[in-house]
Amino acid sequence: MQYRYKIAGGDFSNAGAVASSVKKTLRQLNIDHRLSKRIVIALYEGEVNVVAHAYSGIIDIDIDHERIKIRITDKGPGIVDIAKAMEEGYSTASTQVREMGFGAGMGLSNMKKNSDSMQITSEPGIGTVVELTTYLNGNEG
Amino acid sequence: MKGKDQNKEFHHALKVHKDLCTGCTHCMIVCPTRAIRIRKGKAIIIADRCVDCGECYRACPVSAIGVEQDDLNLILKFPVRVLLIPGVFIGQFSHKIPLSSIYGALGKIGFTHVYHVENTVDMVLDAYDEYALQNESRPLISSFCPAVVRLIQVRFPSLVDNIMKVNPPVDMSAIYYREKLRSSGIPEQNTGLFYATPCAAKIAAIKSPVGETESVVTGVINTNYLYNKVYQLLQKGEAFNEIPVTDDLLSSRGILWSLTRGESSHRKKRSLSVDGIRNVTEILESVENDKLDNIDFLELRACDEGCAGGILLPGNRFVTVERLRKLASDFSKSETDSRRKLTEGFINLKEQSFLGKIEPRNIEKLDEDFTVAMKKMKRKRRLMCFLPGFDCAACGSPDCQTLAEDTVRGYGQLSHCVFMQQQMVKQKLMSQEKAFSLTEEIWGAERLEKNCNKIGAENENI
Known part of the structure; x- marks a missing residue:
């Protein structure tokens, strides 16, 4: 079963709308609320990343009987050094911005922590694709 | 379902x-x-x-x-008739009416003892502190409003662990006064303990408690009904001879407890007070998305202005709030205000401050079984392609999405939609008669006939 959502870059007021909608779907599918919480937190981080860094993005959700796959495709600046971006606390944000509570550098690591597998591909100047997979029967990884 | x-x-x-x-x-x-x-x-x-x-x-x-609600005559079965009144009940009356007159009227009605529900708020606050120390979930959500507790169970199952499992003042006071009377030598079965409730949620919470086995409250009295009885007696101006037993433990903290910020104002860390069921739903959405940063405590009440907005209170909620704030301010000027709390040691009371497990009960699931739920979800989304999305409610469900969900759950039919009926008749998939009889099924046969007695029609008041 597929769902597709469009996100506009810079639209901070609506960041989280996709996560809310998916959360409701997971409740309707009777997914355990602890598992659902992980999925939604990872998705929320991904959604906010698109709003904060990219020009536009598409989130594709694919649910089958064993896993939920979230694919976040954006048009944006891309990530130059993915390995570095994955490090906890690494951030491109300036000290000034970080002092205000933004850009803590936890986004990608939080997404990894809250999903069973995560894959990132990025082309600087073009955009980024993040794929998150979480198994529904409780299998880790 | x-x-x-x-x-x-x-x-x-x-x-x-x-x-x-x-x-x-x-x-x-x-x-x-x-x-x-x-x-x-x-x-x-x-x-x-x-x-x-x-x-x-x-x-x-x-x-x-x-x-x-319970019949007021039920109290007559007991030689000792205790009434627990919430602060908002006092707020129904003008400040010109002394508390003693209200107690007098309640005595005349038949109560032998009258105590305030909020006399145990200091104990509840101690229990909050202890609970906060022992539990890591944040934000902690107050268990005070039973409608909110149930809303979390059914709509926000992932947040049940955030609910503070502490007994609200009404239960603590019921336990305390029952114990107090028992230890003063009154046989347990002689005491009937009644609670004047400002809302329906408290009645449901007492009749089928969440997180505890049974309530020590004997019966529940509708505050609206009690208000009329008391008002009538006060208006007659008779002297009250049967003054019920009471105590002087009501404090400014107790008076304000059930109003908005009544709990959160005592919390040392950052907290948020939200009232009104829709506002509460919105804030719980944010909590679920981890969007509230550094909020330690959430005071959530289903009614606007907290219990002053309870459905069983006749007075205007804002007037009630003003009266209670004035009363609390008068109380707080008194030297004894901070000392007005229960100090007598009923050792078992502290243990009884805490509630058992609160279970989530997800009502939105389309099926218990995930594979079946997936099938139903696919079908629901397909049905939504056909339903008009007007949310007119003429099908007997509140909106199109709910009709689609009801249909896949076997609790409704797509053909209940009046617009779908038109389509089906046009495409010769349904006869005009069948469409009409479906509508009659939902709305009743008389409903479609001429009726001048409805609001706004010719004979509306007849």
Whole structure:
């Protein structure tokens, strides 16, 4: 079963709308609320990343009987050094911005922590694709 | 509704009076958990979805939503008749009426003892501190409003662990006064302990408690009913001879407790007070998305202005709040205010401050079994392609999405939609007669006939 959502870059007021909608779907599918919480937190981080860094993005959700796959495709600046971006606390944000509570550098690591597998591909100047997979029967990884 | 929980009984204080209900959809549309449907021209409440918030009671234009309550005559069965009154009850009366007159009137009605529900708030606050130390979940959500607790169970199952499992003041006071009377030599079975409730949710919480086995409250008295009785006696101006036993433990903290910020103002860390069921739902959404940063405590109440907005209180909620704030301010000027708390040591009371486990009960699931739920979800999304999306409620469900969900759950039919009927008749998939009889099934046969007695029509008051 597929769902597709469009996100506009810079639209901070609506960041989280996709996560809310998916959360409701997971409740309707009777997914355990602890598992659902992980999925939604990872998705929320991904959604906010698109709003904060990219020009536009598409989130594709694919649910089958064993896993939920979230694919976040954006048009944006891309990530130059993915390995570095994955490090906890690494951030491109300036000290000034970080002092205000933004850009803590936890986004990608939080997404990894809250999903069973995560894959990132990025082309600087073009955009980024993040794929998150979480198994529904409780299998880790 | 289908599913495993089907056989579980949920006690509700709100009932539809079938003889008064005109099946007008007002209640169905305002229900925050979509627990109401119209069938055969009458509203029906789906037990496992209802959280007893009382929004339907407020919305009903013909007073067809009733609140189950105990008969006042029930008190006569007991030689010792204790009444617990909430602060908001006092707030129904002008400050010109002394508290002693209100107690006197309650004595005349038959109560031998009158105590304030909020006399145990200091104990509850101590229990909050202890609970906060022992539990890591944040934000902690107050368990005070039973409609909120039930809303979290059914709509926000992932947040049940955030609910502070602490008994609210009414239960603590009931336990305390029962114990006090017992230890003063009155046999347990001689004491009837009654609670004057400002809302339906408290009735449901007492009749079928969440997180504890049984309530020590004997019966529940509708505050609206009690108000009229007391008002009548006060107006007559007679002297009251039967002054009930009471104590002087009411404090400014107790008076303000059930109003907005009544709890959160005592919390040292950052907290948020939210009132009104829709505002509460919105904030719980944010909590679920981890969007509230550094909030330690959430005080959430289903009614606007907290309990002053309870459905069983006749007075204007803002006037009630002003009166209580004035009273609290007078109390706080007194030297004894900070000392007005329970100090007598009933050792077992502290242990009884805490509630058992609160279970989530997801009402939105389309099926218990994930594979079946997936199939139903696919079908629901397909059905939504056909439904008009007007949310007119003429099908007897509150909106198109709910009709689609009801249909896949086997609880409704796509052909209940009046627009779908038109389409089906046009495409010769349904006869005009069949369409008409379907509409009659939902709305009742008389409903479609001429009737001048409805509100706004020629004979509306006859």
